[in-house]
Amino acid sequence: MQRLPVITAFGGFNPAGRSSSHRGYARLVLDRLSRKERIETLSDLAALMGLRTGTAASGPLGPDLERRVLQGTLVRELEERFYDYRNCHFHQAANLSDASGLTFEMSARQLPHPLPDGWQVETAGGGKVRVTTASLSVMLDSYREIPVASGGQLPTGFEPGEQYNSRFHPRGLQLAVLGASDAVQSMGVDWERVVAAAGPDNISVYASSAMSQLDPFGNGGLLQSRLRGSRVTSKQLALGLNSMPADFVNAYVLGNVGSTGAVAGACASYLYNLRAGVEDIRYGRARVAIIGAAEAPFVPEVVDGYSTMGALATIDNLRRLFPGALDLRRTSRPFGENCGFTLGEGTQWAILMDDSLALELGANIHGSVAGVFTNADGNKKSISAPGPGNYLTVAKALAQAEAIAGKESLQRRSFVQAHGSSTPQNRVTESAILDRLAATFGIDRWPVCAVKAYVGHTVAAASGDQLITALGIFQRGILPGIVTVDRLADDVHCKNLNISLAHVERDPSTLDLALLNSKGFGGNNATALVLSPHLTRSMIERRHGTRLVEAYRKSNDAVVEKAAAYDNRACRGELDTIYKFGEALVDEREIRLSTDAVTLPGFPTVKLPKSNPFEDMV
Numbered sequence: 001m002q003r004l005p006v007i008t009a010f011g012g013f014n015p016a017g018r019s020s021s022h023r024g025y026a027r028l029v030l031d032r033l034s035r036k037e038r039i040e041t042l043s044d045l046a047a048l049m050g051l052r053t054g055t056a057a058s059g060p061l062g063p064d065l066e067r068r069v070l071q072g073t074l075v076r077e078l079e080e081r082f083y084d085y086r087n088c089h090f091h092q093a094a095n096l097s098d099a100s101g102l103t104f105e106m107s108a109r110q111l112p113h114p115l116p117d118g119w120q121v122e123t124a125g126g127g128k129v130r131v132t133t134a135s136l137s138v139m140l141d142s143y144r145e146i147p148v149a150s151g152g153q154l155p156t157g158f159e160p161g162e163q164y165n166s167r168f169h170p171r172g173l174q175l176a177v178l179g180a181s182d183a184v185q186s187m188g189v190d191w192e193r194v195v196a197a198a199g200p201d202n203i204s205v206y207a208s209s210a211m212s213q214l215d216p217f218g219n220g221g222l223l224q225s226r227l228r229g230s231r232v233t234s235k236q237l238a239l240g241l242n243s244m245p246a247d248f249v250n251a252y253v254l255g256n257v258g259s260t261g262a263v264a265g266a267c268a269s270y271l272y273n274l275r276a277g278v279e280d281i282r283y284g285r286a287r288v289a290i291i292g293a294a295e296a297p298f299v300p301e302v303v304d305g306y307s308t309m310g311a312l313a314t315i316d317n318l319r320r321l322f323p324g325a326l327d328l329r330r331t332s333r334p335f336g337e338n339c340g341f342t343l344g345e346g347t348q349w350a351i352l353m354d355d356s357l358a359l360e361l362g363a364n365i366h367g368s369v370a371g372v373f374t375n376a377d378g379n380k381k382s383i384s385a386p387g388p389g390n391y392l393t394v395a396k397a398l399a400q401a402e403a404i405a406g407k408e409s410l411q412r413r414s415f416v417q418a419h420g421s422s423t424p425q426n427r428v429t430e431s432a433i434l435d436r437l438a439a440t441f442g443i444d445r446w447p448v449c450a451v452k453a454y455v456g457h458t459v460a461a462a463s464g465d466q467l468i469t470a471l472g473i474f475q476r477g478i479l480p481g482i483v484t485v486d487r488l489a490d491d492v493h494c495k496n497l498n499i500s501l502a503h504v505e506r507d508p509s510t511l512d513l514a515l516l517n518s519k520g521f522g523g524n525n526a527t528a529l530v531l532s533p534h535l536t537r538s539m540i541e542r543r544h545g546t547r548l549v550e551a552y553r554k555s556n557d558a559v560v561e562k563a564a565a566y567d568n569r570a571c572r573g574e575l576d577t578i579y580k581f582g583e584a585l586v587d588e589r590e591i592r593l594s595t596d597a598v599t600l601p602g603f604p605t606v607k608l609p610k611s612n613p614f615e616d617m618v
Contacts, residue, residue, distance in 0.1 A: 003354035004370075004543075005281040005289065006536060007471065008189075008363035009563075011182030012292075013160070013175060014346030014465055015074050015152040015455040017045050018575075020186035021567040025472025027073055028454050028480045032503050040571070045069045047573035049157035058572070072156030075342055075456050075484075077328040078149055079156065082298040085146045090300075091139035103132045147314040148303050150328040152344025152456025164579040168235050169248075170213035171296035171345075176245035179347035180207075180253045180292055181578040182570070187351055188563030189361050191254065198287040198357060200603040203258035204280045206273035207246035207292035207349075210266050210460035210520075213239055214299050245294045245347075253578045257600060259286060265374070266520030267419070269293055270348065270463035271528050275372035277352055282371075287357045293460040294347035303343065309384070311423065313340040329484070332457070334420030334450035335431060335492050335499050336485025341422045344456025348464025355540050359548060362555030364563060366471050368536040370529040371400050377523030384521045386429040393527035394433055394517060398441050401513050401529050409535075411443050414513035415479060417466035420450025421457055421519070424489075430519060431493040438496035445498040449473075453484045463518045467530065470514040474532045477508040509534060 009020075016024035026033060026041040033041065042061050046052045046069050052061075061069065078085050096102060108129045115121065116133070124130040154160070160174040169177075184191055195203065214220040219240030225232045241247075243262035250256040259280065265272035270293040277289030297303070306312045313331045317339035322330075332342040353363060373396040377387025402410045419430055438446045451469045458465055473479055481502040488499055498504075512535045516528040531539070541549045569576065584602060592599040599605045612618060 002282045003284065003356070004368050004536070004539060005278045005352040006355055006358040006363070006368045006540075007350055007366040008353045008358055009183050009187035009351040010349065010366060010468055010471060011184070011186050012179035012346065012348035012461070012464060012468065013154060013158075013182070014348070014458060014461070015154060015344055017048055017073060017155055018182060018570060019179075019348060019468045020182045020570065021563070022472045022475055025469055025476070028451070028469065028472075029476070029478040029503055032478050032505065042066055042069050044571040045073060045155060047571060049155045050573070051157065053573050068156075074454050075150055075152045075329055075332050075344070078151045078298070079153055082153075083300050085149055087143045088146050088300050090142055090144060092142040094138050094140050095135060096138060097135040099134075101132050101134055102136055103130060105130050146300060146303055146307065147316060148307050148312050149315050150313070150331040150342055151298060152332070152342060152346070152458065153298070154345060163575050164577040165581065168217055168233075168239070170215050170218035170239055172209050172213045172215075172218070172294045173239060173244055173248050175296060175345070175347035176207065176248050176292065176294035177253060177579055178575065178577055179294060179349045180249040180290065182575070183290070183349035183351055184253065184578060185566045185576065186563055187363065188559035188561070188566070189363055194288060194361065196604060197361060198353075199606070200257050200600070201259075201606045202287040203256055204277055204286040204289040205246050205250055205254065205256050205258070205260045206263060206276045206289065207249060207294070208262035208264050208269050208273060208460055209242045209245055209293065209295050210264055210269045211295060211297050211302060212242040213244060213296070214302055215296065220299055220301065245292055249290070249292065252580055254290070255580060255584060257603065264460070265524035265526065266522050267421070267457070267459055267462055268374070268518035268520035268524040268526040269460035270467070271372050271516065271518050271526035272374060272524070274350070274369060274463070274467075274528060275374060275526070278369050278372055281352055281354050287354050289352040290349065291352065292347065292349040293464055295459040295461050296345045297343050297459055298345055306343065311340055311384075313338065313342055313422065331484075332422045332453050333485045334418065334422050334453050334482055335427045335448075335488050336482065337489050338422045338424060338427065341452070342456040344452075344458040346455065346458040346461045346465065348461050348468055350464070350467060355543065359540065359544060359552045362552055362559045364556065364559055365533050365536055365540070367474055367533050368531045368539075370404055370531055371397070372526060372528040373397055374524070374526045377525065380523060383523075386425060386519055387523050389523055389525040390430070390433050390517070390519055390527070391437070393525045394437050394515065395440075397515050397527040397529045398437060401515070402441065404531070405512050405535060407442070409512045410441060413510055414443070414515065415447035415449060415473070415511065417470050417514060417516045418448050418450045419462075419517050419519045420452050420482075422452060426519065427489055428491050428493070430517070431497065431499070434517070435493035435496050444496060446496060447479055447504065448497050448499045449479050450482050451480065453482045454480065463516055463526070463528070466516045466518075467528070470516060470530055473514070474508060474511055477506045477511065479504040479506065508532075
């Protein structure tokens with residue numbers, strides 16, 4: 001009997017805002033919400049963006065304030081808080097020469113060592129020297145336009161580094177701290193209680209970035225410092241590692257001493273980390289798994305690199321799609337006429353528990369993850385091109401869905417969160433996979449959503465965006481349409497699919513299953529099967545009985561109340577970010593050791609393994 005990985009909390013931030021309590025999801029379907037829900041959603045965003053604070057951060061927004069909130073969220077023109085895409089600084093190499101010799105003065109302290117060949121140096125006084133040479137190689141300050149003008153940016157005015165003491169932290173790690181803190185506080189159960197119930201060695205954390213931290217505080221600064229005439233810092237290399245989202249959360253949010261890891265699979269990284277946590281819980285290696293990813297890719301070099309590959313939607317190519325005025329809010333166009341994906345920044349986190357622990361703690365049940373399947377593409381000509389591995393992952397998820405919930409549930413009460421990257425190649429290959437497998441499993445008009453239309457492609461965190469959106473759909477019943485396109489592209493396969501360009505409303509009770517699909521560069525394919533809250537509760541009741549479930553419902557009341565209290569504070573802009581730098585450090589001299597157990601001060605005792613797992617071989 002395997003344990004069921006139950007989703008007990010989730011949180012994070014992306015261009016739609018805060019993820020906990022389905023706030024970000026509500027921004028996607030804003031036009032289908034009731035007046036009260038719309039006011040709450042816009043008010044929460046206004047507080048997050050610093051437009052309203054304190055006791056005034058509630059109630060309806062005036063027309064101008066509402067316009068600023070709407071224009072400052074989701075995919076939009078790239079803001080200058082990153083760089084000016086029209087006037088981006090770079091260095092132009094040049095060679096200067098003069099037959100009669102070049103002469104110039106410079107500080108003696110700036111002389112290169114050793115001196116270049118042909119340099120003649122004499123003292124000029126005042127700490128300067130006069131140099132004469134026949135030729136000189138120089139790097140000239142220059143500016144150019146990067147042809148990518150839009151991105152899925154965090155809401156305008158919301159800066160993650162302002163929410164805690166983030167000195168010298170790369171933006172991606174700032175996001176990781178905020179996202180994990182949001183998830184932990186939205187759980188409604190004190191973290192110390194979770195550790196006491198699960199045991200410190202029964203907790204796993206899996207999180208990563210795909211691109212690593214590439215701004216000046218991470219690997220970007222590491223690689224650029226000497227070439228820019230400055231020095232490498234002691235932090236840049238360490239903070240640049242793509243395992244740092246997990247490491248930071250372990251050290252500064254959770255104080256975790258359990259299992260940890262960072263699985264990278266390009267655009268599928270979130271699902272790769274989710275797979276590790278799900279398997280830990282299913283096979284009894286952990287009782288709690290915290291899954292996350294964080295990506296902050298808006299640095300000129302990254303955008304330049306993707307653009308040079310032909311992967312991003314550029315201004316010129318978009319103009320060919322928009323005969324009239326260019327609409328930079330519609331650049332991410334899954335399954336429509338498109339010309340490349342739109343980068344996004346964000347972080348997403350989910351807290352999973354085994355079913356027994358979730359009941360014991362009275363934790364909220366937002367759904368469960370039955371399995372995550374990953375397959376490579378085999379032999380390839382182009383490392384970035386799609387391949388056949390995604391047929392395997394989707395087929396496995398469909399087969400498992402049918403085995404768990406039955407054929408009728410799969411055929412009538414399931415939907416897909418597609419990778420939907422907005423490239424011409426993806427719209428053909430992914431739609432073909434989904435269409436063919438829908439036919440194979442007898443699914444007619446299979447609902448297909450693509451959240452990248454709203455938030456762009458957040459790379460490692462992209463499937464986290466899909467998961468959070470799926471949970472919102474289970475809760476509210478509104479499947480977000482692909483509203484950035486007017487019609488599907490002619491080469492999209494959709495005989496058995498319902499790729500809706502408008503929101504579709506369903507009774508949440510008629511939605512049992514969600515498939516999250518991801519296709520990453522290099523052949524990193526992953527598909528996850530997520531079960532709805534009502535299906536999860538039904539399965540838990542069948543395993544544990546109505547008596548235990550009734551007791552759970554009573555204990556859950558306090559959890560719901562505590563989670564709602566955090567949501568109310570966060571809606572006023574009070575995120576209360578958890579950041580425990582240098583707090584509650586373990587004094588290693590107080591660690592108690594024996595051949596049976598290890599006890600760290602402040603933690604329950606950890607028992608050591610005593611059985612031989614290979615006794616039939618010894």
